[in-house]
Amino acid sequence: xxxxxxxxxxxxxxxxxxxxxxxxxxxxxxxxxxxxxxxxxxxxxxxxxxxxxxxxxxxxxxxxxxxxxxxxxxxxxxxxxxxxxxxxxxxxxxxxxxxxxxxxxxxxxxxxxxxxxxxxxxxxxxxxxx
Amino acid sequence: xxxxxxxxxxxxxxxxxxxxxxxxxxxxxxxxxxxxxxxxxxxxxxxxxxxxxxxxxxxxxxxxxxxxxxxxxxxxxxxxxxxxxxxxxxxxxxxxxxxxxxxxxxxxxxxxxxxxxxxxxxxxxxxxxxxxxxxxxxxxxxxxxxxxxxxxxxxxxxxxxxxxxxxxxxxxxxxx
Numbered sequence: 001x002x003x004x005x006x007x008x009x010x011x012x013x014x015x016x017x018x019x020x021x022x023x024x025x026x027x028x029x030x031x032x033x034x035x036x037x038x039x040x041x042x043x044x045x046x047x048x049x050x051x052x053x054x055x056x057x058x059x060x061x062x063x064x065x066x067x068x069x070x071x072x073x074x075x076x077x078x079x080x081x082x083x084x085x086x087x088x089x090x091x092x093x094x095x096x097x098x099x100x101x102x103x104x105x106x107x108x109x110x111x112x113x114x115x116x117x118x119x120x121x122x123x124x125x126x127x128x129x130x
Numbered sequence: 131x132x133x134x135x136x137x138x139x140x141x142x143x144x145x146x147x148x149x150x151x152x153x154x155x156x157x158x159x160x161x162x163x164x165x166x167x168x169x170x171x172x173x174x175x176x177x178x179x180x181x182x183x184x185x186x187x188x189x190x191x192x193x194x195x196x197x198x199x200x201x202x203x204x205x206x207x208x209x210x211x212x213x214x215x216x217x218x219x220x221x222x223x224x225x226x227x228x229x230x231x232x233x234x235x236x237x238x239x240x241x242x243x244x245x246x247x248x249x250x251x252x253x254x255x256x257x258x259x260x261x262x263x264x265x266x267x268x269x270x271x272x273x274x275x276x277x278x279x280x281x282x283x284x285x286x287x288x289x290x291x292x293x294x295x296x297x298x299x300x301x302x303x304x305x306x
Contacts, residue, residue: 092207095166095175101209 001059007125008055008118012048015117019043019110026106032099034106043110050114074119081115155192157183157304160267164301165199169277170293174206174215176229183304187264190236195245199229220283226253231260251280262300269302 020040027033057073060066088107093100165176181197201223204215216223233247234257242263249258256279262271274297283289 089210090208092173092211095205095207097207099209100205100207101212103209 001062003125004055004059004062007058007121008051009048011054011118011121012051012114013044014121015051015113016044016047018113018117019047022110022113023106030099030102032102032106034093034097034103036094036097037103038107047114047117051118054114054118077115077118081112084111087111155184155186155189157185157267157306159183160303160305162303164299166299167296168299169296171291172206172293172296174204174211176200176203177205178203179302183269183302185264185269190238190243193233193236195231195233195247197231201227201229219289221252226251231258249275251275252282254280256280267304269300269304271298271300273298 020043023038023040023043054077057077058070061069061073085104085108088111089104091103093103097103159179159181163179165179167174167176176199178200179197180200181195183195183197185193185195201221202216204212204221204223206212206215215221218225228250230250231247233245235246237244237246239261241261244259244261246257246259248255250256258273258275260271260273262269264270274295276294277283277292277296278285278294283292285294
């Protein structure tokens with residue numbers, strides 16, 4: 001259980017770092033400014049929350065000894081990550097923000113970072129556990 | 131000869147006084163104007179406008195507004211909605227790039243003034259009356275239009291979610 005928790009926190013931090021790097025690249029490349037809506041704190045916070053929710057799912061499988069359902073849980077995580085992109089696509093930004101059409105291009109990829117980080121480092125934590 | 135000079139001077143004075151009157155009525159649109167619209171499921175601003183404003187509180191008969199709003203400057207805060215708004219389904223910015231208003235009559239009202247004129251949206255002209263105030267060198271007006279009167283959008287499918295009645299709030303600071 002402790003390993004799972006560390007797994008979630010590390011994945012959240014990695015996802016947050018990836019999000020911040022992507023934010024800086026995007027801002028530099030396109031000269032947009034969405035700092036009113038998205039910043040380092042919100043990226044880091046939402047990444048950690050996302051990964052902790054995944055940890056919760058994995059912990060539930062472990063607690064009820066249903067590890068055989070892990071594949072389905074992974075699919076559910078992927079589907080939920082995909083479904084969550086509706087949020088930024090449908091979001092209306094404050095009217096003083098320029099180029100709202102470029103906002104989804106920044107945020108949509110970020111919605112996949114938590115799952116990507118969580119799945120990417122999963123084998124390391126599984127190895128430690130076994 | 132003296133009489134000719136005198137008449138000449140009067141003519142010059144009259145000629146320049148005409149410019150003085152004209153100058154006192156003429157206003158330039160300043161930075162910081164806003165054109166907001168709001169209805170059910172439709173809210174935003176138009177970012178660009180231009181126009182010729184002649185206004186004198188003491189000479190309403192000679193006042194006139196001739197303004198044009200750039201349809202493509204619409205901003206709803208959502209890129210997808212912006213694209214949709216300028217498409218042929220709504221404003222059709224390519225065919226009708228401007229929303230125009232040309233005044234024909236001014237009148238004083240209890241709260242300020244009222245201007246009547248022709249509003250053209252989406253190629254459809256309609257006479258409308260717009261109540262407005264003028265203070266601190268800023269024109270402010272609130273009124274509403276029925277989008278269906280101008281053929282903007284339809285009442286089918288998802289477009290049905292947008293109310294017919296769209297409220298407009300306009301604030302235009304001006305300078306001499």
